[in-house]
Amino acid sequence: MSEKRRRRRKKRLPEELVEVAIESLSDEGRGIAHVDERPVFIDQALAGERVRFKYTRLTSKIAEGRTEEVLVASSDRVAPKCDAFGRCGGCSLQHMDSRAQILLKQETLLKHLKHIGNVEPEHILEPLTGKAWGYRSKARLGVRYVVKKDKVLVGFRERGSSFITETARCEILHPDVGLKISELADCISQLELKQRIPQIEVAVGDNQTVLVIRHLDSMSEHDREKLIAFAKQHGLVIMLQAGSPDELEPLWPQVSDPLYYVLEDYDIKIEFQPADFTQVNNEINRKMISRAIEFLQLDEGDSVLDLFSGLGNFTLPVSRQCANVTGVEGSLTMVNKARANAERNGISNASFHYADLYSDEIKHTQWVKKQYSKILLDPPRSGAAGILHYIKRMQAQRIVYVSCHPATLARDAAVLVNELGYKLTHAGVMDMFPHTAHVESMAVFEL
Secondary structure (H helix, E strand, O other): OOHHHHHHHHHOOOOOOEEEEOOEEOOOOOEEEEEOOEEEEEEOOOOOOEEEEEEEEEOOOOEEEEEEEEEEOOOOEOOOOOOOEOOEOOOOOOOEOHHHHHHHHHHHHHHHHHHOOOOOOOEEOOOEOOOOOOOEOEEEEEEEEEOOOOEEEEEOEEOOOOOEOOOOOOOOEOHHHHOOHHHHHHHHHOOOOHHHOOEEEEEEOOOOEEEEEEOOOOOOHHHHHHHHHHHHHHOOEEEEEOOOOOOEEEEEOOOOOOEEEEEHHHOEEEEEOOOOOOOOEHHHHHHHHHHHHHHHOOOOOOEEEEEOOOOOOOHHHHHOOOOEEEEEEOOHHHHHHHHHHHHHOOOOOEEEEEOOOOOHHHHHOOHHHOOOOEEEEOOOOOOOHHHHHHHHHHOOOEEEEEEOOHHHHHHHHHHHHHOOOOEEEEEEEEOOOOOOOOOEEEEEEEO
16 A cells, blocks of 8 residues: 555544443453444453543454543553553553453463364463563564654564654563663664664573674774673673674674573573574563473473474473473574583483474474373464374373464364363463563363
């Protein structure tokens, strides 16, 4: 659609505010009301409230709006902590009490399991929760020099826009960076290359906080000195990225230890690079690993299969409590890093294999032909449908499924229960992303 047509379409939206009663909440946490018998999805509105809203989108099929005034507030309504809430796309639920957020996510999970998967858990797990603020240890921040303001903006993108949110701080990002957004933006604004820096990758380990500065042209000595001074002042590690995410140039210090996180309960230290996939919430990750291992009910004779194993986040701690564990991952780079982490931790009973778990080619692999007593699944949003029909022959008595998307978990649960004969014994959510509608969950299946 052309920009002119988009502007004309925007002008057609009603300007007047509309008063409605909010009947319920969508899975994304938006209030649902009806106007002229048409459902309207309204940002920043809660069930049971009466609000005045403004239309943000209105077509023959879709009606959306934004709350402008709350006339009757829900008891679940709280004051957002962040000044940018409502504009920034990083959070959508700061106006909702944290306990209510968890209940919404639990309801979303159970609804998907029932209506998509036609399954219900025998037991609902107590939600895993942690600190609500400053939890995010991984993020990709946008950077943009705004000519009209002669100002650099650093942060998450605005809701429904490519623009960067103007804010001085980020309340959900780790304090090493989240409390220094304005200082970071000021530093970038002093660089000669300020118009050629599109993003900053943030990665926080137990030992240090790394900023990876993506730059599209070569960086002058002047700019390097400015960034080094900023790193020294704030106790940060800064790397430069001109090419691929793994091709990083250390700027300050020129030699530093790798990032790592420690799983103390299992005497495991996992090293990673800033661009590697790791969970964004270190506290919940540790609790999640412990819960998964608890429900695997491991003993020293178990042979375990860990699918979508990544750096070995589950595989390595599992190895401490079983005979052997096989990790399978679709990225060869991550497989090699997992092997290196196993070696550094003195683990000899874990093996790692590269395989596209969505391809029929896995039928030719040796690991898929073996039997396993326990299986752990931790797939991406697309789920694990491609591997499920191989699981029956493996004869695993117990499966723990870690999910980042309840709809695909429900779809896969239907196969495990209704086709492969498993029982869904437990399911529950984990608050990996507070103040967002993202639902992370865990389900346990038994033969």
